[in-house]
Amino acid sequence: xxxxxxxxxxxxxxxxxxxxxxxxxxxxxxxxxxxxxxxxxxxxxxxxxxxxxxxxxxxxxxxxxxxxxxxxxxxxxxxxxxxxxxxxxxxxxxxxxxxxxxxxxxxxxxxxxxxxxxxxxxxxxxxxxxxxxxxxxxxxxxxxxxxxxxxxxxxxxxxxxxxxxxxxxxxxxxxxxxxxxxxxxxxxxxxxxxxxxxxxxxxxxxxxxxxxxxxxxxxxxxxxxxxxxxxxxxxxxxxxxxxxxxxxxxxxxxxxxxxxxxxxxxxxxxxxxxxxxxxxxxxxxxxxxxxxxxxxxxxxxxxxxxxxxxxxxxxxxxxxxxxxxxxxxxxxxxxxxxxxxxxxxxxxxxxxxxxxxxxxxxxxxxxxxxxxxxxxxxxxxxxxxxxxxxxxxxxxxxxxxxxxxxxxxxxxxxxxxxxxxxxx
Amino acid sequence: xxxxxxxxxxxxxxxxxxxxxxxxxxxxxxxxxxxxxxxxxxxxxxxxxxxxxxxxxxxxxxxxxxxxxxxxxxxxxxxxxxxxxxxxxxxxxxxxxxxxxxxxxxxxxxxxxxxxxxxxxxxxxxxxxxxxxxxxxxxxxxxxxxxxxxxxxxxxxxxxxxxxxxxxxxxxxxxxxxxxxxxxxxxxxxxxxxxxxxxxxxxxxxxxxxxxxxxxxxxxxxxxxxxxxxxxxxxxxxxxxxxxxxxxxxxxxxxxxxxxxxxxxxxxxxxxxxxxxxxxxxxxxxxxxxxxxxxxxxxxxxxxxxxxxxxxxxxxxxxxxxxxxxxxxxxxxxxxxxxxxxxxxxxxxxxxxxxxxxxxxxxxxxxxxxxxxxxxxxxxxxxxxxxxxxxxxxxxxxxxx
Numbered sequence: 001x002x003x004x005x006x007x008x009x010x011x012x013x014x015x016x017x018x019x020x021x022x023x024x025x026x027x028x029x030x031x032x033x034x035x036x037x038x039x040x041x042x043x044x045x046x047x048x049x050x051x052x053x054x055x056x057x058x059x060x061x062x063x064x065x066x067x068x069x070x071x072x073x074x075x076x077x078x079x080x081x082x083x084x085x086x087x088x089x090x091x092x093x094x095x096x097x098x099x100x101x102x103x104x105x106x107x108x109x110x111x112x113x114x115x116x117x118x119x120x121x122x123x124x125x126x127x128x129x130x131x132x133x134x135x136x137x138x139x140x141x142x143x144x145x146x147x148x149x150x151x152x153x154x155x156x157x158x159x160x161x162x163x164x165x166x167x168x169x170x171x172x173x174x175x176x177x178x179x180x181x182x183x184x185x186x187x188x189x190x191x192x193x194x195x196x197x198x199x200x201x202x203x204x205x206x207x208x209x210x211x212x213x214x215x216x217x218x219x220x221x222x223x224x225x226x227x228x229x230x231x232x233x234x235x236x237x238x239x240x241x242x243x244x245x246x247x248x249x250x251x252x253x254x255x256x257x258x259x260x261x262x263x264x265x266x267x268x269x270x271x272x273x274x275x276x277x278x279x280x281x282x283x284x285x286x287x288x289x290x291x292x293x294x295x296x297x298x299x300x301x302x303x304x305x306x307x308x309x310x311x312x313x314x315x316x317x318x319x320x321x322x323x324x325x326x327x328x329x330x331x332x333x334x335x336x337x338x339x340x341x342x343x344x345x346x347x348x349x350x351x352x353x354x355x356x357x358x359x360x361x362x363x364x365x366x367x368x369x370x371x372x373x374x375x376x377x378x379x380x381x382x383x384x385x386x387x388x389x390x391x392x393x394x395x396x397x398x399x400x401x402x403x404x405x406x407x408x409x410x411x412x413x414x415x416x417x418x419x420x421x422x423x424x
Numbered sequence: 425x426x427x428x429x430x431x432x433x434x435x436x437x438x439x440x441x442x443x444x445x446x447x448x449x450x451x452x453x454x455x456x457x458x459x460x461x462x463x464x465x466x467x468x469x470x471x472x473x474x475x476x477x478x479x480x481x482x483x484x485x486x487x488x489x490x491x492x493x494x495x496x497x498x499x500x501x502x503x504x505x506x507x508x509x510x511x512x513x514x515x516x517x518x519x520x521x522x523x524x525x526x527x528x529x530x531x532x533x534x535x536x537x538x539x540x541x542x543x544x545x546x547x548x549x550x551x552x553x554x555x556x557x558x559x560x561x562x563x564x565x566x567x568x569x570x571x572x573x574x575x576x577x578x579x580x581x582x583x584x585x586x587x588x589x590x591x592x593x594x595x596x597x598x599x600x601x602x603x604x605x606x607x608x609x610x611x612x613x614x615x616x617x618x619x620x621x622x623x624x625x626x627x628x629x630x631x632x633x634x635x636x637x638x639x640x641x642x643x644x645x646x647x648x649x650x651x652x653x654x655x656x657x658x659x660x661x662x663x664x665x666x667x668x669x670x671x672x673x674x675x676x677x678x679x680x681x682x683x684x685x686x687x688x689x690x691x692x693x694x695x696x697x698x699x700x701x702x703x704x705x706x707x708x709x710x711x712x713x714x715x716x717x718x719x720x721x722x723x724x725x726x727x728x729x730x731x732x733x734x735x736x737x738x739x740x741x742x743x744x745x746x747x748x749x750x751x752x753x754x755x756x757x758x759x760x761x762x763x764x765x766x767x768x769x770x771x772x773x774x775x776x777x778x779x780x781x782x783x784x785x786x787x788x789x790x791x792x793x794x795x796x797x798x799x800x801x802x803x804x805x806x807x808x809x810x811x812x813x814x815x816x817x818x819x820x821x822x823x824x825x
Contacts, residue, residue, distance in 0.1 A: 062771040064710075099755055102771045106712065109699055110482060110748045113626070114475035114755055129706070132595050136700040140611065153595055196584055197593040197706035224580075224707035 038352075040091055045353040047120030053088075053343065053352070054095045055080075056119035058111065058134075059126045059148070063103030064225075064250070067278055068328045069126055072148055073098060075332020076123050078315055083340060090347035096123060105133035112137055121357060123339050124148050124332065128198040131160075142354040144342070144361060146335045150274065150298075151202040152419040155382050161342070161361060163335050164298030164373040166384045167199065167273050169414050171206030171246060173389040174271040174296030176411030179214070183269045184244045189217040191237035193257060194248040195225045203248030203273050209417050228252050234260035245270045247293075251278035254293065255286035262289035271296060277394065279326050279401035290394040295402055298373045299331045301392040302400025308370035313399070325400050334372040341367045374408050382421035387414040451801075462634055466627040467619045474626050478698075479748045481626070484633040485694045486740030488640045490724035491733055492687020495644055497722075498731025499653060500680035501660030502560065503569035505718040509579040510549045510685045512704065512713040514692020515599070516583070516590050517545035519702040522600035531597055532588050538602045542693050549689025550682045557678030564663075564677075579713055583704025596703025599696040602632060609697070633694055637737075640687060644733045647683070656680055720744070723778065727785050729792025738793045742781060747774035 038044040047054040057076055060069035080094045088094060099115055101108035108130040116137070122145035125131055131147050131154060138145055138159045145159060152166035165173075178184045192207045194200030204220065211218050219240045221233045230249075234257055237245060245261065245268060247254055254276045261270060274297035281290060295301075300309045302325055312333045316325070346352050346360035367376040367385075374388030391406035461468070469476045489507060496502050522541030523533025536544065553560075559571050583590045591597030602609040609629055615622040647653050655676045658666035663673050695712060696702045705711030720743050728739030750770035753759055759770065785792050 099751070100771070101751075104710070105699065105701075106482065107748060107751060107771075110475055110478045111751055111755065112475075113478055114752055117472065129703070129711070132703055133699050133701050136598065151594075195706065198595060201594045226707040226709050 040347075041350060042090060042347060043351045043353050043356060046116075047118060048092065048352045051092055052095050053090070053092045054097055054119050055121055055123040055339065056115045057096055057098040057124045058101055058108055058115065058122060058130065059098060059124055060103045061100045063101075065103055065126065065275075067280060067324050067326060068148075068275065069100075070323065071326045071328025072124055072126065072332040072335075074316060074320055074323060075312070075329040075334075076336055077332075078312065078319065078329070079333045079336025079340070081319075082315075083336070089340060089343045090352060101127070101130060103127050103130070105129045109133055116141055116143070120352070120354065121145060121339070124335055128154075132198070142358065144354070144357050146338065148331070148335075149198070151198045152205075152384055152421070153198055153202055155384065155419065156421045158362075158381050159358060161338065161378070162385055163331070163338055163376075165386050165389060166419065167202040167248060168206035168209070168419065169384060169387050169417060170273050170296040170298070170389055171203050171248070171271070172210050172414045172417055173387070173409070173411045174294060174391065175207065175210040175244075175246070176413050177296070177391045177406055177409075178244055178269055178271060178294070184216070186214045187216065188243040189219055189241055190244045190246060191219040191221065191234075191240070191242040192246040192248070193221045193223060193230060193233055193253070194246075195250070195253075196222050197225070199273075199275070200248045203246070205420075206417075207246050210413055213413055223249070223253065225250055225253075228256060230256040231260040231263075233257075234266065235264060238264050238266045242266075242268060244268050247272040247276050249276055251276060251281055255281050255284055255290070258289040258293055259286040261292060267292065269294060273297075274299070274327070277327075277402065279324065282394075282396045282401050287396060290396075293394045294405070295392045295394070296389045297327065297392070298386065298389050299327055299334060300372055300390055300408075301402035301404055302327055302330065303398040303402060304330075304390070304404050306371045308372055312372075327400065327402070330372055334369050337369045337372065338367055338376065371408065374410070380423065382419065382423050384419055384422075386410075387417075464618075466623065466630055467621050471621055471624075475752050477626050477630050479745060479752060481630055481633050481694075481698055482748065483741050483745045484637045485691050485698060486720075486724060486744030487637050487737045488694060489688050489691035489721055490728065490736035490740045491640050491644045492684040492691070493721050494725040494728060494731055494733060494736040495647065495656070495687070496680050496684035497725050498729070499648060499660065500656040500677060501564070502677060502680060503565055504560075504572040504681070504684065505569050505715075505722065506556070506572035506575035506685075507688050507721045508713040508715070508717040509575035510553065510688035511692035511695055511717070512579045512583060512590075513552050514545045514549050514689030515696035515702045515713075516692075516704075517548040517689065518542060518693040518696050519591070519597055519599055520589050521545060523597070524600065527598070530588060531591060533600075538600060539604060541600070542602075542690070545693050546686050546689045549692070550686040553682040553685025554678065556685075557681060560681035561674035561678040573715075573718070576713070576715055576718055577708060580705060580708050583713070590704045591702055593704050593706050596701050599700050599702050602629075602697055629697060632697075636690060636694060640690065641733060641737070644687075648731075648733060652679075723782055727781055727792055729794025732792065732794030734797070735792050735794030743778060746778055747771060750774045 038050050057073055059073050060066055076096055080096050083089060084093045097115060097118055099111045101111055112134055121143055125145045126148040128149045128151060131149050135157055143159055144161055146161045146163050150166050152168055154160050184190060192204055194204045207218055219237055219242055230253055247257055247270060254272055258270060261267060270293045272293055272295050277295045300306045302313055309330055312330055316329050341364055342357055342361050345363055346357045349360055361378050364378045374386040376385040378385050388408045388410040390404055390408055392402035393405045394401060395403040465480060466477060493507055496504055518541050520532055521534050521536045521544045522538045525533045525535045527533055560568060563571055584593050609625060609632055611625045615624050617623060655671045658669060658671050659673050659676050667673055705714050709715055724739035724743045725736055727742055728735030750773055754770040789795055
């Protein structure tokens with residue numbers, strides 16, 4: 001009986017396989033690739049109709065970066081609203097389609113094929129693990145994406161449109177600022193606490209380069225992104241006599257490091273990369289210790305006196321009165337502005353297809369975002385489009401928690417630094 | 425001496441249900457329909473629904489890994505939380521064996537044919553599992569669970585340190601494209617079509633994964649119904665009794681661990697192909713090879729019913745599929761549209777559903793989905809005979825459903 005049932009089952013499987021093979025043999029067609037001509041004599045393929053240009057966001061509004069992610073999404077949307085109010089781009093309105101991957105690469109991998117056919121490119125792609133997993137797709141689909149992840153290690157992909165400078169250069173500039181202020185000197189020992197991975201590894205490259213130039217010794221400490229008590233590491237650094245600490249960490253780790261810095265009586269200046277600070281930290285017990293933190297970022301802080309930044313933040317406060325206020329808003333708006341430049345250049349060249357947009361990017365040598373970030377140059381692939389940063393210090397009395405202490409500048413050491421995929 | 429081994433007594437069943445019952449046409453037809461649906465899935469979802477195909481592939485990864493774990497936890501009675509480690513070994517093993525030696529100076533690649541690399545990765549995982557056998561053979565229950573947990577941390581450390589194999593946590597390395605006799609599982613022009621649907625990379629990967637999953641399924645069913653399965657259950661139920669029946673307990677336990685590791689290795693290879701990337705995690709709690717994944721696989725076998733092979737497949741569909749299904753739905757149909765700044769989002773809802781499923785299963789149906797399925801089948805077969813209840817045992821003695 002069992003044997004008979006087994007035989008029946010095998011026959012079924014064989015039959016099903018055979019039928020699928022038969023179907024497979026049914027035919028073969030060539031994919032009809034290539035753009036078609038749309039309104040205004042502009043070539044288009046995906047994500048662009050005669051009336052709209054659709055861009056995608058793969059963001060995080062439920063995972064570990066949900067505060068930053070929500071700010072970025074809001075910034076992107078504010079930009080789109082402004083553009084549409086001013087008549088759109090190339091005679092078309094800008095629409096944004098948002099998906100939330102919760103900072104999980106596997107979720108992003110499933111969501112991507114649903115989003116991809118609808119969009120011309122990604123106005124924001126958040127998270128380095130997500131970016132790493134989607135890189136083959138971006139290349140395959142000829143897609144241009146602005147990552148919310150600033151590692152110079154991803155610049156080998158011509159489809160990556162870096163908005164601002166990279167982590168390594170943030171650290172180089174930040175250390176130069178500390179030295180200009182007399183907070184560190186040649187021959188000092190400094191500590192660097194970093195998360196192993198793309199983010200931390202890239203930040204560490206910056207301090208290693210700066211240390212080489214100035215005979216500085218680095219006391220390195222590698223952590224994982226879930227180590228939340230850095231007291232032991234800071235104690236060790238006090239023993240090593242560090243004059244400053246560099247952080248390429250999560251906001252929670254930043255709070256721990258600064259609390260230890262104060263509690264141990266070390267009280268050295270602490271330099272952090274752009275994502276190390278979140279205004280929510282000001283409501284934690286570590287708030288009183290945060291004043292030692294300098295944040296180096298290519299974006300103007302939320303409270304920046306820069307007129308364009310003021311315009312954006314005022315708009316944000318009207319549109320989202322109860323939402324958390326962080327650097328994501330201006331960053332998101334800046335991503336939009338750069339996209340605007342690319343789309344306008346592509347429109348002028350008469351090609352709003354994906355390939356056309358990528359080509360248009362390389363023609364941009366001086367994208368002006370009115371000081372939201374430094375002037376951007378996309379003409380040499382592999383090289384960060386700018387090297388300038390703002391330095392801000394934590395101050396609980398200002399909105400967004402960061403007060404600008406140095407205007408946009410590029411240190412000489414940052415000019416000579418060679419990024420991993422930089423040619424020449 | 426396993427020659428003298430006699431199987432434990434079968435659970436008491438009504439003679440009518442064990443000795444002769446007519447060919448179960450409903451089951452045969454249902455199986456056939458299911459197979460046809462699975463084979464035609466790329467056509468059903470069409471080229472526009474590739475996201476759902478991607479989701480289905482992901483469920484198959486969970487199913488292959490879950491089948492491996494259910495054999496170990498349910499059949500052989502050994503708790504293991506080391507599944508993500510073997511996933512990582514499988515993924516890295518495949519990338520190293522099939523990797524192009526010319527790709528990069530910093531990466532080791534042997535350039536073997538992909539099929540050989542897949543088999544090599546599975547064998548490698550089995551061998552690594554064998555290396556853990558001295559531990560697996562001597563510990564049981566929660567002790568083995570905790571000991572096996574150490575492998576996840578070992579994997580994290582090795583993945584970070586041995587970046588000539590793993591590509592490092594920073595950007596990892598590309599997963600070599602799978603190819604069979606020159607046929608690449610990648611996009612091509614022109615693409616073959618089935619009923620007007622272009623069979624591109626994702627459709628090809630679906631058939632590959634389906635083949636892997638079916639092979640795993642039938643191998644596991646074969647093992648469960650054979651002497652190997654009986655020795656596993658004997659060891660699980662009573663080691664002293666098993667020894668007295670001539671079962672070499674340590675060897676059987678180690679063997680179960682090796683087989684389960686090999687299944688996880690195949691799931692690891694599938695993960696690498698699915699993500700197009702091999703990249704060790706940045707921390708131990710979240711990521712592709714993290715503690716979260718260890719818990720997810722445990723949830724798969726608990727929801728499915730410990731020891732049941734079909735149950736593991738259903739558990740994988742729930743645990744691996746649900747969240748992504750909600751996310752796809754929320755995108756397509758606008759569910760949870762107003763969740764921009766926190767609140768009920770697809771991720772939160774699916775976490776609730778998945779947590780509730782585990783609690784409800786443990787409280788009300790310790791035998792899991794498999795027990796529900798068995799009870800339904802038994803009721804249909806003999807409506808006048810009360811269902812053959814498991815008598816309160818949390819694991820079925822024999823899995824025949």
